[in-house]
Amino acid sequence: MNGNLVPALDATPLPGPPWLFHVLLVFTFVLHVLFMNLTLGGTILAAFSQVFSGGKAGDYRTVLASRLMGINVYGISLTITSGVAPLLFIQLLYGQYFYTATILLSWMWFGFLVILILGYYATYVYKFRGVPAKGSGGTVWLCLSAVMFLLIAMVHVAVNLVHAQPGKWAAFAEDPWSVLGDSTYVVRLLHFVLAAIAMSALVIVYWAVRRAKAGEDVELNTEIASYAWKWALLMTALQIADGFALLMLLPRDVLLGLMRGGAATMVPLSIAILLGIGLLMMLSRVQDPVASPKMVHGSLGTLLLVIALMSVTRHQVRILYLEPMTSNFTLESAPQWGNFLFFAVLLVAGLWTVFYMVQQVMKNPATGEEAA
Amino acid sequence: MDYPIWDVSIGPSMMIAIVAIAHVIVSHFAVGGGLLIAVTETLALRRSDEHLRELARRSSLVLILISTVFGAISGVGIWVTVGLAAPAAISALIHNYVWGWAIEWVFFIVEIVAALVYYNTWGKVKKGTHVMIAWVYFVAAYMSLVIINGIITFMLTPGKWLETRAFWDGFFNPTYWPALVLRTGIVLIMAVVFMAFSALGADPEARPRLMRFLGGWLAAGTLVAYAGYRWWESALPEGIRGLFSGADPALATLATTRHFLLWALTATLVLGVLLLVAFPRAARWPTLVVLLVAAASFFGGYERLREGVRKPYIIHDYMFSNGLRVDQLAEVREKGVLPSATWAAHPSSEDPEVRGRQIFRAQCAVCHTLDGYQSIKALVPEDPDMTYSVLYTLYDMSDAYTSLAPGATVDKSKLDYPFMPPFAGTEEEMEDLTAYLVTLVSNGGGL
Numbered sequence: 001m002n003g004n005l006v007p008a009l010d011a012t013p014l015p016g017p018p019w020l021f022h023v024l025l026v027f028t029f030v031l032h033v034l035f036m037n038l039t040l041g042g043t044i045l046a047a048f049s050q051v052f053s054g055g056k057a058g059d060y061r062t063v064l065a066s067r068l069m070g071i072n073v074y075g076i077s078l079t080i081t082s083g084v085a086p087l088l089f090i091q092l093l094y095g096q097y098f099y100t101a102t103i104l105l106s107w108m109w110f111g112f113l114v115i116l117i118l119g120y121y122a123t124y125v126y127k128f129r130g131v132p133a134k135g136s137g138g139t140v141w142l143c144l145s146a147v148m149f150l151l152i153a154m155v156h157v158a159v160n161l162v163h164a165q166p167g168k169w170a171a172f173a174e175d176p177w178s179v180l181g182d183s184t185y186v187v188r189l190l191h192f193v194l195a196a197i198a199m200s201a202l203v204i205v206y207w208a209v210r211r212a213k214a215g216e217d218v219e220l221n222t223e224i225a226s227y228a229w230k231w232a233l234l235m236t237a238l239q240i241a242d243g244f245a246l247l248m249l250l251p252r253d254v255l256l257g258l259m260r261g262g263a264a265t266m267v268p269l270s271i272a273i274l275l276g277i278g279l280l281m282m283l284s285r286v287q288d289p290v291a292s293p294k295m296v297h298g299s300l301g302t303l304l305l306v307i308a309l310m311s312v313t314r315h316q317v318r319i320l321y322l323e324p325m326t327s328n329f330t331l332e333s334a335p336q337w338g339n340f341l342f343f344a345v346l347l348v349a350g351l352w353t354v355f356y357m358v359q360q361v362m363k364n365p366a367t368g369e370e371a372a
Numbered sequence: 373m374d375y376p377i378w379d380v381s382i383g384p385s386m387m388i389a390i391v392a393i394a395h396v397i398v399s400h401f402a403v404g405g406g407l408l409i410a411v412t413e414t415l416a417l418r419r420s421d422e423h424l425r426e427l428a429r430r431s432s433l434v435l436i437l438i439s440t441v442f443g444a445i446s447g448v449g450i451w452v453t454v455g456l457a458a459p460a461a462i463s464a465l466i467h468n469y470v471w472g473w474a475i476e477w478v479f480f481i482v483e484i485v486a487a488l489v490y491y492n493t494w495g496k497v498k499k500g501t502h503v504m505i506a507w508v509y510f511v512a513a514y515m516s517l518v519i520i521n522g523i524i525t526f527m528l529t530p531g532k533w534l535e536t537r538a539f540w541d542g543f544f545n546p547t548y549w550p551a552l553v554l555r556t557g558i559v560l561i562m563a564v565v566f567m568a569f570s571a572l573g574a575d576p577e578a579r580p581r582l583m584r585f586l587g588g589w590l591a592a593g594t595l596v597a598y599a600g601y602r603w604w605e606s607a608l609p610e611g612i613r614g615l616f617s618g619a620d621p622a623l624a625t626l627a628t629t630r631h632f633l634l635w636a637l638t639a640t641l642v643l644g645v646l647l648l649v650a651f652p653r654a655a656r657w658p659t660l661v662v663l664l665v666a667a668a669s670f671f672g673g674y675e676r677l678r679e680g681v682r683k684p685y686i687i688h689d690y691m692f693s694n695g696l697r698v699d700q701l702a703e704v705r706e707k708g709v710l711p712s713a714t715w716a717a718h719p720s721s722e723d724p725e726v727r728g729r730q731i732f733r734a735q736c737a738v739c740h741t742l743d744g745y746q747s748i749k750a751l752v753p754e755d756p757d758m759t760y761s762v763l764y765t766l767y768d769m770s771d772a773y774t775s776l777a778p779g780a781t782v783d784k785s786k787l788d789y790p791f792m793p794p795f796a797g798t799e800e801e802m803e804d805l806t807a808y809l810v811t812l813v814s815n816g817g818g819l
Contacts (some may be wrong), residue, residue: 004714005718007373007374007460008712008714011464015470015539056766072487074492077444077484077487077488079479080444080448081477082481083481084477085474085477085738088470088473089470095466098455099456099459100715103376104381105678109452110452110453110456113445113449117442124437173376189665200603242565249762339471339539343471343475343478346478358489360497360504361496361497364498364500364501365497366497
């Protein structure tokens, strides 16, 4: 492996112990990936549903698409906002690798900003054409949005693969597009996309079941729930196959590292796999989600837990990929505990403020003239 | 310096400038808009004024569409662009200020959630609750500015941090408070300019009153900005201020920028008072565009000046724009630049011209392109001796930096090339670089 191309470690020590930043990286990534799943998976699912319904107003698939995109108008903003933190912490811990990867894929990396703006504004155009969108015009904007978000996922998977493999940097510098030929590229991308669609489908099932149980548009919500449930089932089945394929395609040292990592690596991975299989079984046993609300709650909860555990495994895989390089460097730290405490207190206060705002909105609906 | 080079025809530094200027205009509107929308809706509620309320509602749509989408993405865009153009600099900043950015992230979350809730709850929640959300938005947005201002001003005037390396010494640096006052004025100006466009859609009878209301805020914003600017100038160390100010400024271009921005601010005030206060019926799309151009010119001029006076550093007195730290200079001069230029020196070569090109990529390419922005081909003298002489002057300049006492600042106005980092490398490397630069004149740089 050629390690000569790894830039020098930053001369400034870390402002906290490395473990703290590893924890913060994984924690904030989980937060980000939940919103990201809704943005990516939700838009893809909405686009397929809209295409299948032909954009017909009143069709349960058109309504499903409009509901998903109704969430996404908020979700995209929150995906971007929540993505800032892991972007910050990865630069701190893995700057030597991350910056190099982004420069090697510079136009892809820079381009994702443009693509994101296009994807986001396409979502707004869809929204302002009326929800549910009127006719095929809405479909075009929705599909454009889905394509843009898929492209962004492709860029991120590429950057992650490049940053984790310094031994291949010379080859990537010669031909940046060769990263798309990496043996794990497609299965990695699918691993994200399938999970994203499955999660979005289950969120919409959850919502539809709640509405149906409350007696709102029972027939429509039952159709939506059943339809989205099938998507969740299909995506989960494919995801399990894809997950095993990804595991087998990992470089031998990384796979062995996972196996030899003891409880720290095997517990999250094993539990996530078992829960994934359990989720598949739950999904396959239910025909009518409205009649089985507990299974809906259980499925969604299980999926969220799997996502959190898999995020831990993903981080461990990164560590194993980079171990031959990172073992050459010692991360010095000069903790700024006071500043960390300040951040932690403000984070709690900030989340409380968000909660308070939402609570006030729920408690104080407009009445009479104010509602006009 | 040991990262790969981002090859872009207009130059990596110009890419940063484009993204940053687009972002700061929008982000300052996002902060000022928060205040003005909150004030407008509060007054609307107290006075039962539907026209004011409608102005706040229309403006909140602009806020959502511009600030939460373009503002948020371009904010990430600055990180992306700086990471591509100057990875060592962003890495140094993040290592020092990760907790500052983490705190700013918390305010960013509150700001974005509040903006989304605010826009989507018009007419759906009680008016008092809605106004409360507007104020939450403004406080969170302004706190983002309070934090980021510390990091931006640190880059120009790190102050005591150079000796103590303490977070708060760098944060509350000599230009922190003046810049905060200046930016507070700017956010008001940008907010009024954007909201004036929203006011165009108001009832024709109510429009003059709304324009006058906005005009008052514009006048206040320009005066606050002016006071902040003059304070900022006076807070700069003499070695920096002397570049563009005083009876004999060292750099004519920066002195011109200073005059330009002050005239642009004056134009903003005059146009604002005329269009919004004195003759509000004259406020139309074309005239407001002129006002926007004047305001953006002032703001852009200030950012240009701030960036300009920071050269040749990216973090003043700590790191040069090419990623070389000041404390590395003596060692690089002794051992050469190529041993530490991981990517630029790959693969290694004994050919002087190839080595010269590698040195160019390591030290110069962040600012100079081959044929595009700040084209090196256009700058290289035809006479090789002259090229060597210029390089030797740059080489000699490193003495000014290496001989400094800890915490002291180079008086850039005394340097031959105050905008440029010193040449860091051995004399042999200087000859290699000359050999390469000469090829650019003789054969168009065919390497």
